Amino acid sequence: xxxxxxxxxxxxxxxxxxxxxxxxxxxxxxxxxxxxxxxxxxxxxxxxxxxxxxxxxxxxxxxxxxxxxxxxxxxxxxxxxxxxxxxxxxxxxxxxxxxxxxxxxxxxxxxxxxxxxxxxxxxxxxxxxxxxxxxxxxxxxxxxxxxxxxxxxxxxxxxxxxxxxxxxxxxxxxxxxxxxxxxxxxxxxxxxxxxxxxxxxxxxxxxxxxxxxxxxxxxxxxxxxxxxxxxxxxxxxxxxxxxxxxxxxxxxxxxxxxxxxxxxxxxxxxxxxxxxxxxxxxxxxxxxxxxxxxx
Numbered sequence: 564x565x566x567x568x569x570x571x572x573x574x575x576x577x578x579x580x581x582x583x584x585x586x587x588x589x590x591x592x593x594x595x596x597x598x599x600x601x602x603x604x605x606x607x608x609x610x611x612x613x614x615x616x617x618x619x620x621x622x623x624x625x626x627x628x629x630x631x632x633x634x635x636x637x638x639x640x641x642x643x644x645x646x647x648x649x650x651x652x653x654x655x656x657x658x659x660x661x662x663x664x665x666x667x668x669x670x671x672x673x674x675x676x677x678x679x680x681x682x683x684x685x686x687x688x689x690x691x692x693x694x695x696x697x698x699x700x701x702x703x704x705x706x707x708x709x710x711x712x713x714x715x716x717x718x719x720x721x722x723x724x725x726x727x728x729x730x731x732x733x734x735x736x737x738x739x740x741x742x743x744x745x746x747x748x749x750x751x752x753x754x755x756x757x758x759x760x761x762x763x764x765x766x767x768x769x770x771x772x773x774x775x776x777x778x779x780x781x782x783x784x785x786x787x788x789x790x791x792x793x794x795x796x797x798x799x800x801x802x803x804x805x806x807x808x809x810x811x812x813x814x815x816x817x818x819x820x821x822x823x824x825x826x827x828x829x830x831x832x833x834x835x836x837x838x839x840x841x842x843x844x845x846x847x848x849x850x851x852x853x854x855x856x857x858x
Contacts, residue, residue, distance in 0.1 A: 707807035
């Protein structure tokens with residue numbers, strides 16, 4: 564089946580995670596079911612653009628956001644590119660499709676004061692879970708790593724000798740991130756406490772029952788702590804990643820260096836963080852430019 568071959572291609576050749584492949588699969592099956600119901604099409608290989616457009620209209624009528632619809636259509640685009648690559652079709656039905664307009668989402672990073680306040684709150688307790696939670700916040704903020712990267716760090720990925728931590732990013736790309744002395748100190752305390760947890764897991768971060776950390780628990784940790792110090796609507800691990808990039812850029816870090824630390828494949832991905840630094844940029848500009856009016 565073309566869909567199964569495509570999913571194998573994503574996982575085996577493109578090195579996409581199984582989670583990502585499942586998301587593609589769900590989008591393709593959704594479109595397949597629509598075509599079966601509306602056009603009695605048993606296969607989506609030979610569809611035309613008008614049929615795809617009818618599906619998009621049906622999604623709009625279900626009040627699905629333009630952003631979500633664009634993501635679903637992106638799955639279709641990738642599928643038809645694969646069919647072209649494997650000579651199963653000559654032209655993609657989405658060759659001339661234009662994405663739906665999406666309002667830009669402005670991510671508001673945490674302030675340095677908010678992050679420091681959370682670390683001070685966690686400092687007040689010293690059991691296994693609070694030490695682990697402090698490490699989670701420190702690792703996310705000091706490295707800018709993704710939540711998925713955080714939970715997949717293994718004990719052997721921590722290198723105190725070189726003061727680095729190895730992270731497995733998207734498409735299984737490895738990168739090494741420097742570790743601040745303060746984070747190394749928290750890591751050593753955590754690892755000493757981790758010894759008392761019964762487990763055979765190779766992963767660094769564990770639940771109190773010795774299981775591997777999972778996405779929703781990391782989100783809960785961040786959301787719970789930051790809810791006590793911040794009134795921002797979104798309080799998630801990704802906001803900390805955003806804060807990491809913004810604070811580095813505010814302090815004059817080179818965009819290329821931030822790109823490497825974040826594990827982005829192109830500068831375009833990193834540039835979404837630069838808008839938050841515009842205020843700082845204006846401040847520097849007004850102070851430094853010869854024509855600036857200084858009071």
